[in-house]
Amino acid sequence: MAADFFFQTPTFAIQSLKPVAVFKWQRLKNPEVQYAIAAEEQYLHFHLYMLNNLRHTEAGKLAQPPYVYELGLSVRAGAVKAAILIAASIVEAALRALAELRGYPLNKDPRRRTFGNVIAAWEYAGTPRPDVAAIWPNVKAMHEVRNFVHLHKVASDADAAWESVLKEERLLLDGALTAIDYVAKIEA
Numbered sequence: 001m002a003a004d005f006f007f008q009t010p011t012f013a014i015q016s017l018k019p020v021a022v023f024k025w026q027r028l029k030n031p032e033v034q035y036a037i038a039a040e041e042q043y044l045h046f047h048l049y050m051l052n053n054l055r056h057t058e059a060g061k062l063a064q065p066p067y068v069y070e071l072g073l074s075v076r077a078g079a080v081k082a083a084i085l086i087a088a089s090i091v092e093a094a095l096r097a098l099a100e101l102r103g104y105p106l107n108k109d110p111r112r113r114t115f116g117n118v119i120a121a122w123e124y125a126g127t128p129r130p131d132v133a134a135i136w137p138n139v140k141a142m143h144e145v146r147n148f149v150h151l152h153k154v155a156s157d158a159d160a161a162w163e164s165v166l167k168e169e170r171l172l173l174d175g176a177l178t179a180i181d182y183v184a185k186i187e188a
Contacts, residue, residue: 002059008068012049015042024184028097037090041180044086048173051079077162080169081148087176088142092118094183095132095139101188115143135182138175145172 021031021038028034055068071079092115099106104121106113119139122129128136145165148154158164165172 003056004059004061005054005056007050007053008055009053012046015045017042025094027184027186027188028094029101029188030097033093033097037093040086040090044083044090047079047083047086051076051083073166074162077165080165080172081145084142084145084172084176085149087180088115088146091139091142091176091179091183095122098186098188115146119143131186135179138179141172142176142179
């Protein structure tokens with residue numbers, strides 16, 4: 001089925017990178033990582049704007065009475081998973097930078113400092129360190145959803161199915177945004 005797409009709210013203010021990189025992420029002490037995170041956060045907010053405002057109708061019906069629908073089903077689930085993937089990358093980069101500053105046990109090979117390795121560094125005896133305990137369920141949920149990029153897992157894991165992602169959409173997105181804001185305030 002062909003569809004016409006448009007934004008319900010057509011205006012979006014893109015945040016400037018410099019204030020986010022310099023102020024929000026200043027605790028990371030690494031300007032390259034700060035800027036990379038700010039750029040991804042800028043896109044995350046735009047992605048969420050699109051997710052929340054993208055509407056569609058049957059092709060050629062835009063001028064007629066409002067046959068306007070939000071993204072739905074597997075297309076929406078894909079957009080939610082993409083948002084979580086971006087958010088997880090932000091949290092992973094920030095936690096890694098902080099772990100490196102604190103000398104937490106990370107893989108000696110920087111190429112092997114995966115999200116899983118970073119998560120392990122922030123746990124002590126299987127328990128999250130006090131600095132991250134409040135958001136640890138959100139971090140673990142993002143890690144799990146991030147692994148849904150592996151389509152074989154999606155095919156064999158009911159939690160990874162698009163229906164499950166949509167069922168948990170608000171919880172996942174709110175948890176991801178909370179984790180980002182929380183991690184930005186952790187002192188090195």
